[in-house]
Amino acid sequence: MLSKKSQYAFKALVYLTEKYNQGPVLISEISRKKKVPLKFLENILLELKKAGILDSKKGKGGGYFLKKDPAKVKVATIIRLVNGPIAMLPCVSLYFYERCKNCDEKKCGLHDMMIEVRDASLAILENRTLKDLAL
Amino acid sequence: MLSKKSQYAFKALVYLTEKYNQGPVLISEISRKKKVPLKFLENILLELKKAGILDSKKGKGGGYFLKKDPAKVKVATIIRLVNGPIAMLPCVSLYFYERCKNCDEKKCGLHDMMIEVRDASLAILENRTLKDLAL
């Protein structure tokens, strides 16, 4: 399951997508409109900025805004960033791979099935962007 | 991601599938062969018994064994039992549904996408059984 943090992140990103190219948006505005706890949202947005998804301006007239075209920000990227692995097992994760102890990947039925599940999920998540979410 | 507990549960179930119809298997044997901590495994097997997946016999010659034909025990069932929801959001879960606050499901892009992901995963997990894992 996606954490609350991830859900908040998506709410904020969808909001910023709707305001794309309209200048910086206040944290407090996002918090109010999307009903996300202010201080928690601060942390999340900062993290998204450090990851290169968002950018910000300080001082009056400041706020957060998308750094890239929302049509180019994949949902899978956001999930990996805020929530972690998409796969159900470390041994089938593309970005967070860890081999499993005491289990030969070449003849592990669970392994094979989880690769299928991963690919089925990625077929969707890698081909949807923030723009698709905002419709 | 699946918890360690879930991974241990699958290891044990696959082992018991291989020993299906060969009488009770000792917890200690499963623990040894599958490298799962003994006392932790006890808890897991007991839970699977209470859920009706396994049955057991006490005393000499006792142990655990599958209650049903492994070809009839779906992987999705085990995951829900030991790990929880398969969906990525409560508002798209079939067995653990909770509506989301401050979000209209009818016009939530995330919601729609997560339903797709859920269905793609279930198409696999609902159609695989313990028998498939054991091959």
Place this chain on the structure above:
DNA sequence: TTGATTCCCTACCAAGCTGGTAGACTTAAA
């Protein structure tokens, strides 16, 4: 009927994660 064997049950625990909050600091515009 006693003893060995085996699962069953309750309790406990450390460490890490989740979902936050508090408050001071820095930057930039007016």
Place this chain on the structure above:
DNA sequence: TTTAAGTCTACCAGCTTGGTAGGGAATCAA
């Protein structure tokens, strides 16, 4: 130089995860 913003560090309660400890209860065989 004041004020409006984001930034940073620190802190916290409660829950979950991944276990461990130890005895109790059922069963079987001798």
